[in-house]
Amino acid sequence: MRKRYMPFRSGKKHFKTFVVKCVCFILGRGLQAASRVDADVRREIREWIPEGFTILFKVWPEGPRLGLESRGGMLRFRGTSLDDADLVIYFKNIDNAFMMFTAQMGVPQAFAEHRIFVKGDISVSMSLIRCLNIVETHLFPPIIYRRILRRPPSMGLKKQFCRLYIYLVGIPIGI
């Protein structure tokens, strides 16, 4: 029998895609809520992220995505509505996004390992990364964020309030 050659179809990674989409939603609303109540995030936006600036996290080439827009000193969650943005953070594949979104790897390491790359102004992305670090401390328990942050913060009372707000109001209701 001669072997027959045909185009190969690689299929889909349904589970990882599902998880990444969920985390996109949680992270998007988490960032939005943090930009309302966390003073450090608010300061970052005031100093670095101009009004009307759009940000997109996207799994290359056309995978799950998370859009944000800077409006009135806040980061508004834009869901999957953005196709392009002033600043785009690409994950090179769904596995990289999965690893980062399940807190197996922090941003600096992902960047060092070429798993993500940035289109746009680097200085804004540095500020965004600081915001992400803060939101990670709200979303994850210390045992996780201590592992992925270079300098884990100490969480005072104010920060505990931010965390409560994000979990009870920010993520479920979206304000």
Add this chain to the structure above:
Amino acid sequence: MLPSYYEFYNPVKILSGNKAVENIPFELDQLGARRPIIITDRGVAGAGLVRIIEKAFADTTLSIGAVYDETPPDSSIETVNTIAGIYRKTGCDSIIAVGGGSAIDTAKGVGIVITENSEDLMKFMGAEMLKKTMKPFIVVPTTSGTGSECTLVAVISNPAKNVKMAFTSYKLLPNVAVLDPRMTLTCPPKITAATGMDALTHAMEGFYCNQKNPMSDAYAGAAIELVRDNLVEAVKNGKNENARLAMANAACMAGTAFSNSMVGMVHGLGHAAGAVCHIPHGIAMSIFLPFGLEYNSVKAADPIGRLLVHWGGFDEYMKTPVAQRPARTVELVRAMKDTLYGLCGLPRTLSEAGVPREKLPEIAKTATGDGSLLLNPEELEYDDALRVLNEAYA
């Protein structure tokens, strides 16, 4: 220990040594080019270095389409667009950069504009935004510092918008780097010293920052030893061809190292000090390097300790107890700064470099927007940056 994952890429063909420049026409032909534009600056042309390149084209069928010698210090978008216009008008098909980091980065910008056929460089800011293959591109460095002949980075300023645009793409790596000892003989002592410290910083930061890998380590370690053995001689006796060629190799290897293991806070602070107070890049590197080593001595104790074998030599390394190696590395870098200050007045502190103290907060703020902080082993926030700047002031 190996990183859990790394990438390494360096496709640049290196021509190093005696009469390297004379091989440029042959290399261009190999690349399918016949009519290069030369991009350089006044200082380099004034030192007679462009003449050497021009003569290399004698008795060949290739011709130089144009020579642009008005590149300003630090590359800007207007210059890039002007040169792209000249390139098109004179029917050039390739680029030769002759100069230091300023001329080389300008040439990289010209390459982007011509290849993408767009005057709006802003569109390509960031990483991996360039898809098309560049025109043939040959670099002849005339300083031994930036290593830009072997890096994937170009930094170009946009004065109208007051931003420095960073481009990183493997497409920005030149096809050929030409290290010819004649090309750096005329470099004045202070520029030799400053650019040499830039090369040392590339190698050291590449060696201890978070993207380090076995390949980049090999380049970085070798570069550090070449700087150790040749920088002082090159500053003292600029006509020493051996020392000059060794420094050219050091800078090129250090460039390869940091192109694959990005630099950290020393560059973050240096870019900021350059943007705010216009101190030359190499001088900023020399000022901040010991502070960067010190600041990271806890998180990166192991690689900084191992720098001692390259920078201090084997005997020094063996007789220093493990726990003291990082501190000893810092001491010996400071010793080099003192030597260079004695030889040519290379500033050791921000105040010696003429930076006004009230500018420090602005420098600190600018530094927190620099991408190189991401790969620094230790976190550096505004307050930390300001503290280090104050220490580096006097």
